Amino acid sequence: xxxxxxxxxxxxxxxxxxxxxxxxxxxxxxxxxxxxxxxxxxxxxxxxxxxxxxxxxxxxxxxxxxxxxxxxxxxxxxxxxxxxxxxxxxxxxxxxxxxxxxxxxxxxxxxxxxxxxx
Numbered sequence: 001x002x003x004x005x006x007x008x009x010x011x012x013x014x015x016x017x018x019x020x021x022x023x024x025x026x027x028x029x030x031x032x033x034x035x036x037x038x039x040x041x042x043x044x045x046x047x048x049x050x051x052x053x054x055x056x057x058x059x060x061x062x063x064x065x066x067x068x069x070x071x072x073x074x075x076x077x078x079x080x081x082x083x084x085x086x087x088x089x090x091x092x093x094x095x096x097x098x099x100x101x102x103x104x105x106x107x108x109x110x111x112x113x114x115x116x117x118x
Contacts, residue, residue: 052080057087 033042048069055065066077109117 049080049082052077053082056081 030040033040052065052069055068056062060068062074062077065081066072066074069077069080071077
């Protein structure tokens with residue numbers, strides 16, 4: 001894989017192997033990562049996982065995620081998705097809010113119940 005980038009006006013050509021590691025130009029690569037504020041061991045490949053996770057967390061369906069990433073199987077799409085504690089807390093809070101709303105609605109007497117009690 002070949003990536004051409006422009007970092008602060010300087011053209012940079014980066015060659016990556018299949019795992020996303022730098023094959024050539026290691027000095028320029030490290031300098032470019034430093035300018036971007038990224039660690040030296042940064043892998044572009046990791047962005048696949050980040051992209052999938054953010055896509056699904058934004059509300060995309062599995063099929064939407066697959067289309068965006070050009071994948072043909074659900075298995076491949078799921079491999080790239082992750083969950084984290086913050087997201088689990090968001091889900092728990094949303095479920096809690098729904099349960100509370102349902103309980104409150106159930107405690108409000110219906111019109112028939114109010115008529116019977118009057």
